[in-house]
Amino acid sequence: MKVKTSELSGVQLDYAVAYSVDWGQPVLHITSGGSFVELMGVVFSPTSNWSQCGPMIAEFGVWLSDDEGAFTASCKPHFDRAIYDAETPQIAICRAVVAAKLGDEVDIPDELMEVGE
Numbered sequence: 001m002k003v004k005t006s007e008l009s010g011v012q013l014d015y016a017v018a019y020s021v022d023w024g025q026p027v028l029h030i031t032s033g034g035s036f037v038e039l040m041g042v043v044f045s046p047t048s049n050w051s052q053c054g055p056m057i058a059e060f061g062v063w064l065s066d067d068e069g070a071f072t073a074s075c076k077p078h079f080d081r082a083i084y085d086a087e088t089p090q091i092a093i094c095r096a097v098v099a100a101k102l103g104d105e106v107d108i109p110d111e112l113m114e115v116g117e
Helices: 010-020 050-059 087-104
Strands: 002-004 025-032 034-039 042-044 062-069 070-074 085-088 105-107
Touching: 002 025, 010 034, 010 042, 010 087, 025 042, 062 087, 070 087, 085 087
Parallel strands: none
Antiparallel strands: 002 105, 025 034, 034 042, 062 070, 070 085
């Protein structure tokens, strides 16, 4: 299902990032106890894990700004259009990377539309 990159969050955004970074094939796990994305054999959650989000800053040339709690990020090669306000720096960085690599709308598995934050 097509979703606006600017509206992605949680596991939906983690999946879109995993798909866009070319670090391996993401595996989506949805169970009654929750859902998560696996990438390279580990749980991949750059929206909440700085050790996974941080390396994207250098790899994708991310620019990040904090304007009184509204975080904005953009990255190469689309500094002019891949800018997204978010409530955390990790979410802003993740949205900017997805937008730069995949565009303003992305396809995510239909199962993820039913998954909460």
